[in-house]
Amino acid sequence: MQNTVRRYMPLISLGVVTIVLAVLPKMGVPRVWPLYLFHFFVFLAMANMWNLLAGYSGLLALCPAAFIGLAAYTMTILTWVDVPFYVGIIAGGAAAALFAAIISPSVFRMKGVYFAIGTLVVPEILRLVFLRWRPVGGELHGGGAGYMVKGMAGVTMEHTYWLGLAIGVASVIVMGIILRSKLGLGLAAIRDNDATAASSGIDVFRLKLYSFVIAAFIMGVAGAIFYSYQGYIEPSAGFNIKWLMMALLATVIGGKGIEGGPLVGAIIVVIFHFQLARYGELNLLIQGIVLVIIMLAAPQGIMGLVRDVRKAGGLGALLRSASRGRIRARQL
Amino acid sequence: METLADLASPIAIGVLLGGLYVVIALGLSLVFGVMKVINVAHGDLVILGSYFAYVTSTSWGLDPILSLVVGIPLFFVMGIFIEKFLVHRAFRMSVDAALIIAFGISLIIQNAAQLVWTPLSRGLMTSYTLESLKIGDVYLPVVYLVDFAMALVVVLAVHQFLKRTYLGQAITAASQDSETAQLMGINPARVYQIAFGIAMALAAIAGVSLALTFPFTPKSGVPFLIIAFGVIILGGLGSMVGTFIGGMIFGLSQTLGGHFLGPTGQLLVPFVMVLVVLTIRPQGLFGR
Numbered sequence: 001m002q003n004t005v006r007r008y009m010p011l012i013s014l015g016v017v018t019i020v021l022a023v024l025p026k027m028g029v030p031r032v033w034p035l036y037l038f039h040f041f042v043f044l045a046m047a048n049m050w051n052l053l054a055g056y057s058g059l060l061a062l063c064p065a066a067f068i069g070l071a072a073y074t075m076t077i078l079t080w081v082d083v084p085f086y087v088g089i090i091a092g093g094a095a096a097a098l099f100a101a102i103i104s105p106s107v108f109r110m111k112g113v114y115f116a117i118g119t120l121v122v123p124e125i126l127r128l129v130f131l132r133w134r135p136v137g138g139e140l141h142g143g144g145a146g147y148m149v150k151g152m153a154g155v156t157m158e159h160t161y162w163l164g165l166a167i168g169v170a171s172v173i174v175m176g177i178i179l180r181s182k183l184g185l186g187l188a189a190i191r192d193n194d195a196t197a198a199s200s201g202i203d204v205f206r207l208k209l210y211s212f213v214i215a216a217f218i219m220g221v222a223g224a225i226f227y228s229y230q231g232y233i234e235p236s237a238g239f240n241i242k243w244l245m246m247a248l249l250a251t252v253i254g255g256k257g258i259e260g261g262p263l264v265g266a267i268i269v270v271i272f273h274f275q276l277a278r279y280g281e282l283n284l285l286i287q288g289i290v291l292v293i294i295m296l297a298a299p300q301g302i303m304g305l306v307r308d309v310r311k312a313g314g315l316g317a318l319l320r321s322a323s324r325g326r327i328r329a330r331q332l
Numbered sequence: 333m334e335t336l337a338d339l340a341s342p343i344a345i346g347v348l349l350g351g352l353y354v355v356i357a358l359g360l361s362l363v364f365g366v367m368k369v370i371n372v373a374h375g376d377l378v379i380l381g382s383y384f385a386y387v388t389s390t391s392w393g394l395d396p397i398l399s400l401v402v403g404i405p406l407f408f409v410m411g412i413f414i415e416k417f418l419v420h421r422a423f424r425m426s427v428d429a430a431l432i433i434a435f436g437i438s439l440i441i442q443n444a445a446q447l448v449w450t451p452l453s454r455g456l457m458t459s460y461t462l463e464s465l466k467i468g469d470v471y472l473p474v475v476y477l478v479d480f481a482m483a484l485v486v487v488l489a490v491h492q493f494l495k496r497t498y499l500g501q502a503i504t505a506a507s508q509d510s511e512t513a514q515l516m517g518i519n520p521a522r523v524y525q526i527a528f529g530i531a532m533a534l535a536a537i538a539g540v541s542l543a544l545t546f547p548f549t550p551k552s553g554v555p556f557l558i559i560a561f562g563v564i565i566l567g568g569l570g571s572m573v574g575t576f577i578g579g580m581i582f583g584l585s586q587t588l589g590g591h592f593l594g595p596t597g598q599l600l601v602p603f604v605m606v607l608v609v610l611t612i613r614p615q616g617l618f619g620r
Binding site: 054060105106107109110112113114116117118120121122124125128129131132143241245248252256281282283284285287288289291292295296299 | 427428436444558562599606607614
């Protein structure tokens with residue numbers, strides 16, 4: 001009995017939190033709360049999926065902006081041909097997933113850092129394509145001028161908020177399922193040593209492809225939802241490297257390769273995003289400094305530090321064992 | 333033959349522009365070759381070099397190229413410090429950690445530059461900025477020629493340094509096999525510092541070249557970083573000759589792309605080439 005309760009505890013608490021968050025905008029909370037939380041949900045979805053790629057699949061994919069921009073563009077362009085935007089959001093995710101599947105044969109040929117460099121170039125190519133290509137709206141719209149999202153009359157911040165909540169929760173559930181399935185086990189094996197994984201009968205390419213496509217889909221949906229809130233997209237914003245920075249920052253601060261990491265990281269990134277926004281450049285400067293400090297002081301992120309502290313039995317014990325380790329290293 | 337005459341100008345400009353790209357990509361390529369670290373802050377370090385030249389030429393009235401006499405040693409020492417205190421500690425953990433640190437450094441430099449120099453677009457004005465040389469029917473801007481000359485000097489100097497000097501050979505050895513190099517009495521930690529210092533000095537040179545040629549803002553580093561990656565992927569990661577030829581190909585395909593497809597086609601053509609090269613030959617045209 002107790003075991004069953006313990007087993008379903010995370011699921012139950014996730015359900016309760018989701019319900020509370022879903023009714024929140026109806027409860028007369030300050031108007032900025034839904035806005036903060038909406039950003040948190042989108043960032044959470046992004047960070048979760050980046051964690052799936054970089055933390056669990058060994059794919060240091062530097063191309064989240066490609067999935068986001070592509071999905072958001074798909075959604076926006078579809079609203080120009082009278083497709084409702086919520087259909088467009090799913091279509092956007094599908095377009096991002098399809099794109100991921102198409103580029104996978106060429107980018108998966110590169111390993112490790114080579115993969116990282118190869119994927120870094122991808123959003124830039126898409127940005128240049130969308131600077132040229134004007135699928136709808138004639139010569140006045142599109143290109144560098146970008147597109148407005150059409151058909152958004154009657155859509156309120158509440159609707160957008162719920163969409164954000166849906167993708168945030170979905171990303172948590174998808175992560176949970178993957179990590180407890182055979183796919184997660186196989187991915188972990190690939191991350192640790194792909195040659196050994198392959199010799200143990202794991203289809204390396206297929207598993208990497210699955211996680212790449214899943215991540216592309218969810219990132220794409222999150223991006224399309226974000227741009228349905230923004231109401232406007234242009235190439236240099238949609239394919240901007242800042243999307244990568246955001247996903248990377250949230251994942252690393254929280255703890256890469258730890259399930260709860262992106263959750264903690266996304267909270268911190270959202271706080272930075274809004275509390276430091278009025279300082280402009282100083283905001284990103286501080287984010288950069290925090291990133292460097294966390295990477296040097298606690299390379300496993302906040303959740304990683306928490307885990308280590310728990311394992312060592314208190315912060316004092318951890319520090320003592322760390323300093324012992326350092327002395328030992330010096331002696332060697 | 334009409335078309336050939338039309339093409340003469342984009343071809344000449346493309347090759348010269350390629351020279352600028354080579355200088356930008358060289359530092360990135362060196363650090364990657366030696367440490368296998370992708371220094372995503374390299375573009376911003378180049379822009380820092382541009383601002384250094386901007387400050388020295390506006391406040392001291394120094395010629396940007398002359399300012400390198402101060403700039404190169406300054407950046408070299410800065411590079412050693414960045415490597416020693418930031419990159420190396422992360423590098424010992426994992427390649428990913430070093431990459432993330434580099435991202436942090438990139439954010440810091442970009443936004444510090446915005447605070448200090450404002451987001452306004454800057455450019456270097458010298459007596460030769462607007463001059464151009466007429467060869468046949470082709471006008472060649474003097475700054476492009478200067479870029480290309482600097483690229484030639486830098487590539488030859490780096491090549492000779494790596495081949496002929498003890499330190500250069502140590503760097504090459506450590507990049508080929510750091511454990512064996514260690515057995516031969518080479519201290520990899522020191523080699524990495526020097527290599528990073530040289531990459532920074534190259535960034536200072538690239539910064540001057542860039543500032544002479546294009547207007548720049550604190551955010552200009554990212555597009556040039558991505559171009560530099562394109563150059564390195566085309567030529568092959570960690571190969572000097574490859575980087576040089578990659579830069580030429582990139583510059584040429586950019587100007588030819590612009591010639592045939594209009595301004596928005598300029599960068600599209602080289603990047604599509606990069607993708608094709610990645611698919612067919614992931615190690616680049618001259619990679620090992």
